[in-house]
Amino acid sequence: MELKLNINDKLHVLDIEPGDLLVDVLRKSGYKSVKIGCREGTCGTCTILLNGNAVNSCLVFAADCEGASIHSVESLGTMAEPHPLQEAFVKHGATQCGYCNPGSLLSAKALLNEKPDPTEEEVKEALDGNLCRCTGYVKRIEAILAASKKMRS
Amino acid sequence: MSKIKKFYRPENLDTALELLSDEKNMVIGGGTTVAMNVPGSISGLVSLKKLQLSEMKVTGSKVEIGGGTTAQELYKWEGINNVWGGILTSACRNIGSTLTRNLVTVGGNIVSVFPWSDIPVVLMLLDGNVVSTGNNKVPFQKYFEKSPVSQGYGKDKIITGIEIEKNTGNEGYFWETFQKTKVDFAMTTICGLIKTENKIVKELRLAIGAVSVLPVRLTGVENALIGKELTESALREALKKEFENVKIRDDFRVSKGYICEVTENLIVKNLMKGL
Ligand SMILES: Cc1cc2nc3c(=O)[nH]c(=O)nc-3n(C[C@H](O)[C@H](O)[C@H](O)COP(=O)(O)OP(=O)(O)OC[C@H]3O[C@@H](n4cnc5c(N)ncnc54)[C@H](O)[C@@H]3O)c2cc1C
Numbered sequence: 001m002e003l004k005l006n007i008n009d010k011l012h013v014l015d016i017e018p019g020d021l022l023v024d025v026l027r028k029s030g031y032k033s034v035k036i037g038c039r040e041g042t043c044g045t046c047t048i049l050l051n052g053n054a055v056n057s058c059l060v061f062a063a064d065c066e067g068a069s070i071h072s073v074e075s076l077g078t079m080a081e082p083h084p085l086q087e088a089f090v091k092h093g094a095t096q097c098g099y100c101n102p103g104s105l106l107s108a109k110a111l112l113n114e115k116p117d118p119t120e121e122e123v124k125e126a127l128d129g130n131l132c133r134c135t136g137y138v139k140r141i142e143a144i145l146a147a148s149k150k151m152r153s
Numbered sequence: 154m155s156k157i158k159k160f161y162r163p164e165n166l167d168t169a170l171e172l173l174s175d176e177k178n179m180v181i182g183g184g185t186t187v188a189m190n191v192p193g194s195i196s197g198l199v200s201l202k203k204l205q206l207s208e209m210k211v212t213g214s215k216v217e218i219g220g221g222t223t224a225q226e227l228y229k230w231e232g233i234n235n236v237w238g239g240i241l242t243s244a245c246r247n248i249g250s251t252l253t254r255n256l257v258t259v260g261g262n263i264v265s266v267f268p269w270s271d272i273p274v275v276l277m278l279l280d281g282n283v284v285s286t287g288n289n290k291v292p293f294q295k296y297f298e299k300s301p302v303s304q305g306y307g308k309d310k311i312i313t314g315i316e317i318e319k320n321t322g323n324e325g326y327f328w329e330t331f332q333k334t335k336v337d338f339a340m341t342t343i344c345g346l347i348k349t350e351n352k353i354v355k356e357l358r359l360a361i362g363a364v365s366v367l368p369v370r371l372t373g374v375e376n377a378l379i380g381k382e383l384t385e386s387a388l389r390e391a392l393k394k395e396f397e398n399v400k401i402r403d404d405f406r407v408s409k410g411y412i413c414e415v416t417e418n419l420i421v422k423n424l425m426k427g428l
Contacts, residue, residue, distance in 0.1 A: 019155025021188055040189050041253050053255040059185040060256065063160035064200045107251065128335060129250025
């Protein structure tokens with residue numbers, strides 16, 4: 001079946017199977033930052049922004065997203081021009097193996113879109129679905145709070 | 154290769170019900186349970202996304218919440234956080250993570266009713282109804298007497314919303330859950346309401362979840378204590394007696410004796426603290 005998706009502000013017309021999950025459709029379409037992890041909504045490596053909300057793309061049927069706006073981490077910044085969140089993750093040592101970073105960054109982005117000046121508690125809650133098994137959690141909280149400060153100034 | 158051969162997004166309830174009359178089709182709200190595991194005989198999915206079932210409003214003494222409302226929308230909604238002591242807000246906050254709460258719908262949560270499902274336990278305590286197609290209304294306590302799927306919900310009945318009567322005030326409320334980690338499924342969840350006058354219990358409502366397949370209202374305890382002075386020993390005695398009648402489910406993480414003890418202690422702690 002045909003599916004129209006707006007991925008990172010570009011319209012895509014895709015040919016999918018009715019039961020395809022969004023994570024697989026995005027990866028097949030070249031968005032490899034959307035990682036496959038647990039496939040049961042626990043780890044958060046497949047996080048994307050669906051109409052602005054951070055969700056597990058492994059739990060979403062692609063066919064249910066007709067006309068939706070999707071953002072993956074490719075939309076944040078580039079190597080040459082990183083987003084303040086990406087810069088802060090590097091600066092604060094919030095990245096090691098990097099597998100969870102796309103998901104964590106997108107959850108952080110959704111939070112800052114809604115609350116430009118979040119509290120530490122709000123950061124923790126927004127990232128409660130993004131597991132990190134090497135860097136841990138302190139550094140990324142520091143990074144997000146620092147990025148929020150920078151983005152506001 | 155997925156077993157799903159058709160995906161429908163009807164624009165009205167009549168079309169949705171017509172599609173569901175084909176037993177190969179299944180309705181989805183957030184689709185989170187189905188994405189993980191498509192039931193054996195199902196080859197078509199009927200999404201409710203286009204039906205605009207996510208309205209939340211307060212009209213007089215009634216709070217109405219659409220069946221397609223996500224757990225996150227409900228958790229963040231100010232209309233509910235001061236109703237019934239905010240226990241529904243606490244329960245929604247506990248559902249999975251922000252990522253899953255943005256997908257899970259009220260309708261899906263109260264039809265799938267996993268033992269650990271958070272919204273059903275709170276609804277067992279409240280005055281109000283589950284509303285389904287044809288404006289059929291069933292009081293929460295009756296709705297959870299049997300598995301909703303066995304009653305035809307999700308098949309010939311689509312949940313359009315829930316309606317909650319606002320409380321009168323002056324009651325004390327509590328909601329607490331016991332789990333190993335924040336994202337673990339609950340081992341036991343308790344919630345309650347108490348109103349006393351000169352130390353005498355005027356109103357008492359208690360509900361528990363996760364320990365049994367469906368949430369349970371502890372009416373035996375309520376009846377034993379209303380009209381009396383609340384003491385810890387009377388409460389413990391009534392709880393022990395009531396647990397003899399509750400069918401505690403098998404849970405590989407905990408023994409039945411242990412989880413009954415934890416549940417009892419949580420209820421005692423919360424009720425005695427409130428006095
Ligand atoms: C990792 C993870 C952790 C979770 N943790 C918790 C938790 O701690 N507490 C908790 O309460 N929940 C938790 N959940 C959510 C819960 O387990 C279910 O996934 C969720 O409640 C299903 O909601 P849904 O809208 O996606 O339903 P769906 O998967 O779409 O549907 C579930 C069932 O309901 C039916 N249905 C859906 N909508 C309607 C409707 N409007 N009318 C009639 N029938 C309908 C479907 O046919 C199906 O039988 C968790 C989920 C995940 C993935």
